[in-house]
Amino acid sequence: MFTRRFTWSLDDNALTRAAAARRAAGLPLLDLTLSNPTRAGFAWSAETLAAAFAAAENRFYAPDPRGLLVAREAVAAYYAGHGAAVSPEQIHLCASTSEACAWLLKLLTDPGDTVLVPAPAYPLLQFLAEMECVKIAPYPLVLRDGRWRVDAAALDAAVTPRTRAIFCVAPNNPAGAVPDVADRDALRETALRHGLAIIADEVFLDFAAETADAAAAAAAAAAVLPTWAGETAVPLFALSGLSKVALLPQAKLAWIVTAGPAQWRGAALERLDFVADTYLSASAGAQNAAGALLAAAPAARAAALRRIAANERALRDWCAASTHGPALLPREAGWMALIALPKGTDEEASALYLAKRAGVLVHPGFFYDMPPDAGAFWVVSLLAHEADFTAAFPAFEAALLRH
Numbered sequence: 125m126f127t128r129r130f131t132w133s134l135d136d137n138a139l140t141r142a143a144a145a146r147r148a149a150g151l152p153l154l155d156l157t158l159s160n161p162t163r164a165g166f167a168w169s170a171e172t173l174a175a176a177f178a179a180a181e182n183r184f185y186a187p188d189p190r191g192l193l194v195a196r197e198a199v200a201a202y203y204a205g206h207g208a209a210v211s212p213e214q215i216h217l218c219a220s221t222s223e224a225c226a227w228l229l230k231l232l233t234d235p236g237d238t239v240l241v242p243a244p245a246y247p248l249l250q251f252l253a254e255m256e257c258v259k260i261a262p263y264p265l266v267l268r269d270g271r272w273r274v275d276a277a278a279l280d281a282a283v284t285p286r287t288r289a290i291f292c293v294a295p296n297n298p299a300g301a302v303p304d305v306a307d308r309d310a311l312r313e314t315a316l317r318h319g320l321a322i323i324a325d326e327v328f329l330d331f332a333a334e335t336a337d338a339a340a341a342a343a344a345a346a347a348v349l350p351t352w353a354g355e356t357a358v359p360l361f362a363l364s365g366l367s368k369v370a371l372l373p374q375a376k377l378a379w380i381v382t383a384g385p386a387q388w389r390g391a392a393l394e395r396l397d398f399v400a401d402t403y404l405s406a407s408a409g410a411q412n413a414a415g416a417l418l419a420a421a422p423a424a425r426a427a428a429l430r431r432i433a434a435n436e437r438a439l440r441d442w443c444a445a446s447t448h449g450p451a452l453l454p455r456e457a458g459w460m461a462l463i464a465l466p467k468g469t470d471e472e473a474s475a476l477y478l479a480k481r482a483g484v485l486v487h488p489g490f491f492y493d494m495p496p497d498a499g500a501f502w503v504v505s506l507l508a509h510e511a512d513f514t515a516a517f518p519a520f521e522a523a524l525l526r527h
């Protein structure tokens with residue numbers, strides 16, 4: 125009756141069960157994995173949203189595989205603000221970046237093909253690939269001086285005759301790494317050598333970390349990280365959406381920029397039109413609101429960036445003060461933090477202890493496909509409420525003492 129293209133993992137994992145049990149028992153739970161900005165105190169005002177979604181054009185249905193021009197122009201302006209010349213003709217609108225990934229897998233792969241994904245990275249890609257009958261193969265990022273970098277040799281060695289594309293999560297979630305010039309060159313060279321496309325997930329592009337330098341910190345909210353969207357050498361798709369850029373996951377508007385060599389781009393765009401036309405999933409409301417929402421997005425992000433920086437400072441101070449020797453990994457961007465646990469700590473057992481005994485929710489590193497030799501980690505969201513972090517530190521100490 126039901127497909128066997130993927131395994132139906134319908135049971136909750138032990139951590140989710142532990143959190144649900146605490147909630148059901150009416151016990152408090154400090155959720156340090158909270159990644160939903162609308163539940164973290166960053167919901168837009170009802171008035172601003174009502175005004176953005178009030179366009180008279182919302183009464184009409186104007187299907188276009190790439191989406192309404194007015195919205196694509198707003199997205200092109202967003203990239204101009206990031207220093208990349210992107211034409212509205214290079215843009216396809218859809219409901220989410222997850223959907224964008226699925227469309228690209230339909231465009232690029234056949235059943236049984238493989239796509240390369242970085243490790244660590246957020247776990248969604250595995251499910252998206254399996255649903256398209258595609259396998260994922262990890263290429264390890266390596267920790268060099270506390271920063272995750274592409275291992276060019278390992279990346280190239282991961283390619284097989286069935287490989288079709290390389291995912292680049294830039295900035296990486298949860299590792300917070302922004303690919304540097306050497307990383308980008310390694311990805312480009314491998315893609316060109318083997319005739320592969322790069323799929324660059326840039327949803328965290330506007331969440332650059334504060335730098336240590338106080339003068340630079342003042343300008344942090346305006347820091348612009350490099351985008352792949354202006355790429356001309358290698359076939360490439362850059363993805364993003366309002367979910368992170370404007371902290372509006374409920375708006376359900378995302379996009380694909382088809383970049384790369386002009387001749388290839390034409391062939392890719394025509395075929396992507398075919399896929400997009402089959403779904404036409406971006407709503408008129410979200411598309412007509414895109415200009416206003418993107419214009420107001422920097423202000424919407426400012427409060428979140430302040431919370432992220434404050435939580436990171438508190439976490440760093442706790443690590444420095446703890447007698448157990450945890451360490452906060454450097455973060456270049458994004459809103460997740462990796463806490464490297466002392467040697468010998470069991471990341472899963474300690475996370476379960478925190479959830480069950482102390483009512484503190486963190487993710488163990490293996491949820492994000494952390495390379496096994498990288499050590500043990502807790503992964504936390506810096507978007508979580510500041511008071512929850514401070515309240516959790518004694519529980520962290522207790523967990524490290526026991527595990």
Ligand SMILES: Cc1ncc(COP(=O)(O)O)c(C=O)c1O
Nearest residue numbers: 220221222246297325327365367
């Ligand atoms: C790196 C990254 N890309 C994409 C997504 C999915 O975003 P969307 O809400 O647009 O599907 C997430 C969700 O957390 C993410 O972390």
